[in-house]
Amino acid sequence: GYQPTDKGEVLKGRRAHFGGNLSLTYSDPVMLLRGWKHHLFDEWGRPYLDAYNNVPHVGHAHPRIQAVAADQLKRMNSNTRYLHPAQVAFAEKVLSKLPAPFEVCFFVNSGTEANELALRLARAHTGAKGMVTPDHGYHGNTTGVIDISAYKFNAKGGVGQSDWVELVEVADDYRGSFKRDDANRAQKFADLVDPAIAKLKDKGHGLAGFIAETFPSVGGQIIPPKGYLPAVYEKVRAAGGICIADEVQTGLGRLGDYYFGFEHQGALPDIVVMGKPIGNGHPLGVLVTTRAIADSFAKGPEFFSTFGGSTLSCRIGKEVLDIVDDEGLQQNAKAMGDQLMAGLRQLEAKHACVGDVRGMGLFLGLELINADGSEATGICSYVKNRMRDHRILIGSEGPKDNILKIRPPLTIDSDDVEMIVQTLDLILDEVATL
Ligand code: PMP
Numbered sequence: 128g129y130q131p132t133d134k135g136e137v138l139k140g141r142r143a144h145f146g147g148n149l150s151l152t153y154s155d156p157v158m159l160l161r162g163w164k165h166h167l168f169d170e171w172g173r174p175y176l177d178a179y180n181n182v183p184h185v186g187h188a189h190p191r192i193q194a195v196a197a198d199q200l201k202r203m204n205s206n207t208r209y210l211h212p213a214q215v216a217f218a219e220k221v222l223s224k225l226p227a228p229f230e231v232c233f234f235v236n237s238g239t240e241a242n243e244l245a246l247r248l249a250r251a252h253t254g255a256k257g258m259v260t261p262d263h264g265y266h267g268n269t270t271g272v273i274d275i276s277a278y279k280f281n282a283k284g285g286v287g288q289s290d291w292v293e294l295v296e297v298a299d300d301y302r303g304s305f306k307r308d309d310a311n312r313a314q315k316f317a318d319l320v321d322p323a324i325a326k327l328k329d330k331g332h333g334l335a336g337f338i339a340e341t342f343p344s345v346g347g348q349i350i351p352p353k354g355y356l357p358a359v360y361e362k363v364r365a366a367g368g369i370c371i372a373d374e375v376q377t378g379l380g381r382l383g384d385y386y387f388g389f390e391h392q393g394a395l396p397d398i399v400v401m402g403k404p405i406g407n408g409h410p411l412g413v414l415v416t417t418r419a420i421a422d423s424f425a426k427g428p429e430f431f432s433t434f435g436g437s438t439l440s441c442r443i444g445k446e447v448l449d450i451v452d453d454e455g456l457q458q459n460a461k462a463m464g465d466q467l468m469a470g471l472r473q474l475e476a477k478h479a480c481v482g483d484v485r486g487m488g489l490f491l492g493l494e495l496i497n498a499d500g501s502e503a504t505g506i507c508s509y510v511k512n513r514m515r516d517h518r519i520l521i522g523s524e525g526p527k528d529n530i531l532k533i534r535p536p537l538t539i540d541s542d543d544v545e546m547i548v549q550t551l552d553l554i555l556d557e558v559a560t561l
Contacts, residue, residue, distance in 0.1 A: 132170045134158045152522070153515045162187025165536040165543065167520070178535040178547055179520045184379060184404030185450040186538040192407050195446045199439045207234070207436040217441040220448050221413060224379075224386050226395065231421035233414040234436030234444075238375040238402025239267025241412035244430075245338065245371045245398050246271055248416060252423040253367055255333025259323045262294045263346035263526050264339060266373055275338055278345045291332050293323035297343050298351035301483045301494060307352075316351070317358030324366045334368035336397075341388030344376040347525030348492025348532055350485055356394035369420065372396035376490065379404050380451050381537065383461030383488030391487070409443045410434075456537035463539050464488035470548030478555040480506050489539065492524065493531040493551075502527035506558055513554045519547060 137158060141149075157175065161168040164186035167175045177187070185192070199213075207214060218232040235241050250256055258275050265279065266272040273279050274289045281288065288294070296303055298316040305312035324334055337359060343349040360370045377388035378401050385391050387399065397420060401413040412435070424430070434440065451457060464487065471493060475481040480503055482496035495503040495510065507529040514521050522532040533547065 134170060154512055155515070157515065157520070164538040165540075173518065175518045175520055176535075176543055176546060177520050178533050178539070178543075179522045180536065181376065181381065181534050182403045182406075182408055183536045184381070184407050185447055185454065185456060186536050187408075189407065189450065191446055191450055192409075192443060195442050196409070196439065199442045202438075204437055204439045206433055207431070211438050211441070213438050213441040213445065214436055217445040220445045221401075221415060224448070225399065225415060228395065228417050229399065229415045230418045231416050233416075233430070234440060235412040235414065235432050236410045236434050236440075237267070237412045238373070238400065239269050239272055239412070240432070240435070241375075241400040241402055241414045242266040242272045242275075242338070242371075242373060243269055244414050245400055246275070246335070248398060248414070248420055248424045249336040249369050249371065251427055252369055252420045253333065253335045255335040255367065256291045257293070257324075257327035257330075257332030257334045257368075258291060259293050259295060259320055259327070259334070259337045259363070259368075261297045261339050261343060261346065263297055264343060264373075265345040266338065266340075290330050291327070293326050295319045295323050297346045297349055298355045299343075299347065299349045300352050301349075301485065302347075313352040313354035314358055316355055317362065320359050320362045324362065324368075334363065334366045336368040336371055337363040338371040338373060340373045340375070341377045341392070342382075342487070342490060344490075344532075345524050347494065347530040348486055348490065350487060351392070353392060356389060356392035360394055360396070369397040370394075371398040371400065373400045375400060375402040376534075379448070380457030381460055381489050381534075383457060383464045385487075386457065405444050405447060406440065407443065407447045409440060411440050411444050413444070451537070454538075459539075460488040460537045463535075463541065463544050464491070466541060467491060467533065467544045467547065470544065471551075474548065474552055474555060477552070478559070480555065480558055486533075489533075489535055489537060491533040493533070494525070495529050495531065502529035504529045506561075507531060509558065509561070510551070510554050513557065514550060517550045517554070519550055521547075 158170050159167045165177045167177050260275050262277045265276045280286050300307045300312050305315045372389045374387050398416045405411050471484040475484045480495050483494040495507045497503045504527050507523045511523050524530045524532045
């Protein structure tokens, strides 16, 4: 067995036994062995501030999650072919966070699977296959959802675009075709859906639907202008399609002001997909939809997932949502997000390489630019790695990988927000001297 401090050995073993396209973050990778709230600890017990991971939504190693998992594993763990009160309790908790038309929950094991299922529901309900989706999106790692994930199918060595998929430009009003000084930009971005639907029809495809990360994350932490999604949804529905909101990154209170991103847009999707944070580390994906759409799907073969909706999963999922409420974590996301945003705005005013600061609650992005305004991929990588040297974990995103992504667990506190801002300030000073 490995000694806990043998980081080099672990790396060697990983190279020997894992695929080469499983990437590691940082030029000097971190090995993390323990966690608590928004902190992680390496093989030497050194602390890192986790300002990146959204899966530990209520914090790493939360005692209530430990307790509920241990309790259920002691009793039994089985599947949805048997009755258990935890299944309905979890469904009712999820539905309590959503408006009335949502009545039916499907429990699966990941965001990928939930999106895969969303495609099947859209096809079952409409009898069509065509999908429209924003460019640079990501919805998961299986064959079906890779086809609607431009971030993957258009990447080097990717499978390319399928003929039943049409892309629209991301509603990025910083770098995209319509900028923030254009009062009609939401409508103009939405209008791009018309030719996409027409193209599908030309190719002989009906419209099954539209899927988008409500706030595009891998696209670069984009907040679409208000009114974008309702305008898109109207067009999609007029063409017979259904509207899928991938809330894997944006749901469950992270945005502070909203429990789900679609609320900010004033939009009502037909399907909402949740993942990552909803199990706080336990693999769990949830799809919620209307009775009408669930009924269309129910005309087909039985739907079953061995582990999806297991007793253990249902108990953990409900516990996560209860903790968000009991600990006021949505309110904390709002307060800490506002403090972080205020600090980042000061950095934007001070440092020429910060082109844009955007986000909501604890879903934030800093777009780094070169002197000519182009995407500063190199600077972004430098800053991310230097933050790691200071033991603060953040990420990077965007088509040119020049947007710093800050997305901590919802437990983060005021001192740690201050530490992020002050450390970034120091490192951005270094950038000026590079
Ligand atoms: N949708 C979005 C928006 C995501 O960010 C991700 C994961 N990064 C997924 C779906 C897929 O989730 P998973 O990796 O849990 O299957």
